[in-house]
Amino acid sequence: MKSSLDVSLVFPLLVAGRLLLALTSLSDALKHNHQLSSPLTSYLNLQEGIYLFQNGIDPYSGGVFRHSPLFLSLFTTVLPRSRVISSIIWTLSDALGAWALVQIWRTRQRVAQTSRDGLIAAAYLLNPYIFLSTLALSTSTFENTFALLALMFAAKGAASPALLAAAFLLQISLSSVLLLAPLLLLIASSPISQLASPRPFAGNGKKIISLLIEFLVFTVVLTLASALVSGGWSWVPQTWGASLTLPDLTPNVGLWWYFFTEMFDHFRPFFLMVFSVHLLIYVAPVCIKFQYDPLFAAFILLGILGTFKSYPTMADPGLFLSVISVFPELYPYLRYPIVTTLLHLHAALLMPLFHHLWLNQGTANANFFYASTLVFACANGAALTDCIWAGLRIAIGEPQEGFVVVQE
């Protein structure tokens, strides 16, 4: 049994399987799917932007292309644009992400190899939320890979690569700025599980300022590079601005789109502010509470992003769910994993169904799909709160006979 989960065997097998899947015509069927790619990550929009860019039209002058200029420069120079090669690149990016996740696990366990490595790679490569998004060629695949690479380098203590990966992540997804704080803490301390023994932050606090400065330098350099590529600053409101002002109300699995479709005009700016600030509110409390284990804090913030970010795809909550595999110490303390699983199952089945009934079949209306996204948010919220509970509960351990653990 253990040998079957040997990573040197499982990993190539999984990647080969994923590559085979990528070469089928599935991605043409999935590229219009709103659950797997948002307007900010859609492959169609990316292709359109590249086409406009190559034909001398500013892709940011309109409202279709909302990808980072870094994608433009990559796909117009280095990477070829054929669909099949794109599928392979996307799959390899997933493989890189899975490898990073395995590395995070090994670093956290302080061992070179474990019997769970193959399982963790499988948890990422076989997660349907993630691999369907990759098949749909959504660029959220790259967001996930960069997030995992940043966490991996941070866990290994390689500060500059971690910050560079985080800076790239910020370029392609503004809301990922939430991960910066736990990332800096992680670089300054260690990735080893401290959930069972809470204590004040033990790392080198002074280092954080210099790390932050380094991150800012990377970000400024990349931002200037983006401005250079796109020939101006018009990309800022189109990419970063879009995740704050929500100009495109295409349905997705998140909570924002229908809320702001139905929102009264004079309250729109207020609620846009509330929803954006709401994301930031979590950073400080989560980082303070889990200061002894910043990797866990980053994991919780991944869950917050997957639930509450403005243009989520399935891959965002999918990343959170796959990263759970790195924290097996949580499992005994989860209160309602079955309920969470069933909620996810319920939402994952109903969302595509209701989306199809609403937009293609015409027999349902928008409320059907909205209701299923609410269930999906409930599922993500349940997983999130359960993980927070379990992460805090570990410290108490199993109570003795005649005692119960309660919250004060």
Add this chain to the structure above:
Amino acid sequence: MHKSRFLWALCLPAACLSQSFSGETFDEELAIRALPDGKVASRFEFSTLLHGASPRNPRNLSSEDDSQHYTLFPLALGQVLRRYAVTELHLTLNAGKWNYDRWGYPDEPDVATGASMWTWMAEGSPIPRHSVDARWRDLRNALAGLFCASLASLDEQRTTSPVLAFVPQGALPAWPQTEPHALRHASLPSEHVCTENLTPFLKLLPCKSRAGLARLLNPHRLLDADWHGMGLHVSWLPEEGVRVRLTFQSVTDPLRAGNTRDWSLSSLFDRKIETACPVAASSRVVVTLPTDESYSIRPEPSFVGQGRGIFDLASQPLPLDVGLHWPTAFQYTTLPTAQSPLSVRRTLHGSSQDHSTLAVSIKNAGPAVVRVAYLETLPWIVHLYLHTLELSVDGVSRADVLHDLSYTAPIPHGRAAALEAVLDLPPNSTVSLRLGVGRAFLQYGEHPPDAQRGWELPGAVVVVLPEHPGNDSQRRIYTSALLVDPATPDFSMPYNVIIFSCSLVAFIFGSVFNGLTRRFVVIAAGPRAE
């Protein structure tokens, strides 16, 4: 002495009248021709020329304008033109689709379905309200009031500035220190044209509908026609002055009432010309006569030439009721290809409400290569995926027919998209163009009141480009409007959605902070009292 003074006083108004006419000329013409499918196309043209006048320079908008005294020129329109310094203006309100395949080209080329408007204006002084866009907005609002039409809906979300399709019909003055003229074009296919638009149209005529040819503009008959449309065209002719043309075109079907295609003014308009308009410099009815069939026309035209019979109201006995009679029965004939070599078809494919395919096929039946500009102006609720553009000739993929392409991308809630493609249409073949189309999801309040009906997309315009540049005879083909139905949210429950979403956010937020802020304690669970 007293007597002569009295006589002088009598002559005074007449003298004034003739003098004030010297600067203005009013001509009217009604052209009637039978179409190959038995229908009758008629066109009224009321043209007022303001001699020696020139458009206002927008640089001088801050200073006092010259006073305006018109006798024949419509004052309400003149004030609007001067106020917003409009050099050239074309406004058309049409109902129905002009069938190019059966009827050939119309006499007036602007036959876009619904309301359509285009102007040429120069950039004004740096004051924001004198900019082209501000004046274009104010002009729309002013004309909306003047014509009782929803022209105010032709807002920035429908305004485009295509380069090739709309060349000025008159001249554009080259003022020193003024930027070149800019085009603004917008169309609203869902505008319904009705009596309330015709009445203000008639009010702009010097004789209203009481005398002259305008007497025939009988709303009951005109709005019952198979196709009808009115137009306002203002242009500047440097040699002559500012010309305002008010046109009304209609296509009536005599075969609808009986088996004969015979027509007369009383059968077409249910009226005769009772009196001539006394201020009209010329007033005539021009009938295109059949070439290869026997016919009889009564009364006898004042002048016959070039296949046309011309009735001059000054020399004809009134009331005038022109009629054309064919002794032979009607034989349906198709239009000779020489008259309409191009045939355009435009459809939207796809069952999904979020994306579809726009398919356009342009058939060139003529023997020569025709260079055309294809103009697509779309409101931002649909956007084109240009990278999916496929061009084929008779089913064979060919990219070389595309000569040039310019594209203005749409901005959500802001700007319309404009695609202008210059195509070389090979002879005796059909060029098809396919494009992926994405549809936007609109905010709750952005949907029209009848949201389920969908939005009408303006028709595309195919412009036959002249072979030699500078030749200003430009032929335009308007395609019919398309209907898209964007996905609709539930309009009845904004409060519910706000409450549900906020509750869920608050619940998760509360649960997270509950976990983060409350301490875990171990307490002894004492034996339960039984």
